[in-house]
Amino acid sequence: MSGAPQSLDRRRFVIGAGLVGAAFAVAATPVGAQNSGAPVELGPWIEIHPDDTVIIRIGKSEIGQGVFTSNAMMVCEELRCDWKHARPEFVDPRRHMLGKLVYGRLETTAASSARDGREILQQVGASARERLKAAAAAQWNVPIAEVEAKDSVLTHQPTGRSLRFGEVATDAASVKLDGEPKIKTPDQFTLMGTRVARLDSAMKARGEAIYSVDFRLPDMLFASLRMRPNLNAALKSYDFEAARALPGVLGAVDLRGVGGQEGVAIVANSWWRAESALKKTPIEWSVEKRAPESSAATLARAGEIADTRGLALIADGDAAAAFAGAAKKFDARYETPMLTHAGMETVNCAARYTPDRLELWVGTQSPETAMKSAAKASGLPMEKIFLQNFFLGGGFGGRAGRGEIEQAVKIAMAFPGKPVKLIWPREEEMRTNAYHPFGVTRCEAELDAEGKPVAIKLVKAGDVTGEPQAIGPLKAVVNGQNSRSIYDLPYGVPAALVDIHDMRTGFPVGIWRSVGDYHNVFAIECFVDELARGAGADPLAYRKALLAAGTKYWNRDHWIAALDMLAKAARWGADTLPRGTGMGLAISDHRRPGRTDSSICAVAVQVTVAKDGALKVDRAHVVFESGLGLINPLVVEQQLRGQMSWALGSLWQEVSVENGEVRQKNFGDYPVPRMSDIPAEITIDYLKTDRWNQGVGEMLVPMPPAAVCNAIHAAIGKRIRTLPLRRSDLTWT
């Protein structure tokens, strides 16, 4: 597997070039296929080879969500090539940047892979098909309408004459269409919407898929690093003398302030030698105040802040009057901690620098940011930056640039002409991140004598980063992530107040699957459950009643339909469960201001709590809004089951800061779910609606924590309002 020298201006990098590409070619090219001439581009997305191979450029990162398969399906649906000829490859980010963002948005976050791509890629496929048809029609001198495209063959219907795509691609390249052809509607799909086997399964199962951490060149050097052990530390000095003489060690690079981080790297001829040398390198840090010392103290402060009025997101009806006159008052505070991604592949980036050319090999969720970071760090203009993206060993929002690009560039500039691969050790990966922020929500409500809420007041305090925007009916200028889903309440309550506090604590926070939805759905869906129990009602029926009761929520009928489906799938209320066993549910829809697409997701779980407090999730049921149709249900279901695992795992997780130090260093102190933690039964049902589904990659994540805490209450009568769960005593007698 040692690679031949490679250069990034071979565009066929991923598919065709020895080391990196061989596996994909094996996976997707018919055996014995020969290229007998030059491949032809039909626009930037598609390239057709004389042997009918169709290269489809994928403008999203493959982070496990199956985009290499599903986005290729969007093109092939319209192109009508034989699926076995489809060969996806990463787009060239440099072409994208120099060509005025020709591929749209490469950044792969916020469950955008299918959402951003579908219409564009269908159009790309349809246009290419029409150009191929026009080229064939011209060769035969017949009307285009008499030509049919199917399975990579163009047929003149009246005479039966045929040409392969590969035979007319060159002519097609010069065809100009009078107008863009119409794309198919969901009822016309034949490939999209079917369960298509992933094109990357075999290479991944065989250990042949190449991640950037695997990328090798013959003369490659390796770097490891140490970053600040304390959020408030800056690099003061390091003593390289002892390490310098160790075998294979080549140098140390000061990474003070590089990529927004503090640290030092050692470069050697193997990664382990670099890492071992760091263990023998004394490093001194100086403390400068930039972040709070303690996450516990900060959370306590957030709790106090949530007791005060913030910026109003919603102010419906006369809440003050309603609170004064009602029969039964509820008051609860929900709290979720900071979390980290802990994807399986740690952060890494390889780079080779010369004054004329900077090459980067990095798996990234944000090639645009990576290109810009590299240009800035090297001082080179964009046309001299060459970047190859790779399969990522997990994304989850945690691989969109964490300083590794700038660090790798700085290291490579210290060894000009040599490729150097920087790999973060797991401990550094866990302690240096932009974490999922904490969220605290104070929830108050009044019920009337019949148990109906007459007023509700929610005050959310959460840590934020980035610029605020105008959100909600009152156009409050607040952080979009912090106010997700809480800016619009589907449950009908005559008087509602929702306030938000954007805190800027100084903790490094960023994006993590679902971000603010995670906090806000937890608070809303647990609190509604409290109200239902307080009213003596069934929580599912209570939700339906609140949705039906005069709410203006635009999507409420679909919510009610989802709850009905969930009741059926989960056998809700069908059995009398023994004490210690209970069911709970949660529902939300990933709402975003101004969106007309929708992704309702409802989850019900059954849990069993042993007397000693041991918790087991017995079964889980998912209703997911497929809307007008999913691209590839196979990868959707993979992701939904995966998100169930992700979210159940989060119940036990916490990133905590003490004395300025992140306490979690590896999987030993940041528990992630394992096989035995996953319910044996997970069902998935689809809710078809008249809207497009909004995405998949984070849609389920907010629901299981609320569903589990509601189920715990049903099982043992204890109300869990704070995560992680280990803060709560789940024992019972």
Place this chain on the structure above:
Amino acid sequence: MPTLSINGVKHDLDVELDTPLLWALRDAAGLTGTKYGCGVAQCGACTVHIDGRAARSCATPVEAAVGAEITTIEGVAARGDHPVVAAWIERDVPQCGYCQPGQIMAACALLAENAAPSDADIDDGMQNICRCGCYADIRAAVHAAAAALKAGAKL
């Protein structure tokens, strides 16, 4: 320079004897199918077979593997018709795929000891981390591989 026997081939490797086998495989032998996930025997991404038994190569010094027969995912996949690899592909188990070589090596070792594992056996025997949460699919693929073994396939 220690010599290791990997997938039936002898390799003279430029590594110190206390180097973790993982890094000898990846950096010195160029076998990158075996992955680094934690470096402290907690995740299983680095699982290989040493004399047929599953071992976490990040916590195994090269010294301990000298003289033994080491099998990596490349060795298993080279067989072409391996029932565990086949089950993984058939079921479309991988998402990001990063943990899967380790999962497959762990599954092979489990099936070698117990050709027809129950769900509980799989829970116990497969303690590798998959951050993408492919667990339900992994479980199904192990059962499928067990069925293939019963039908005559060889590990």
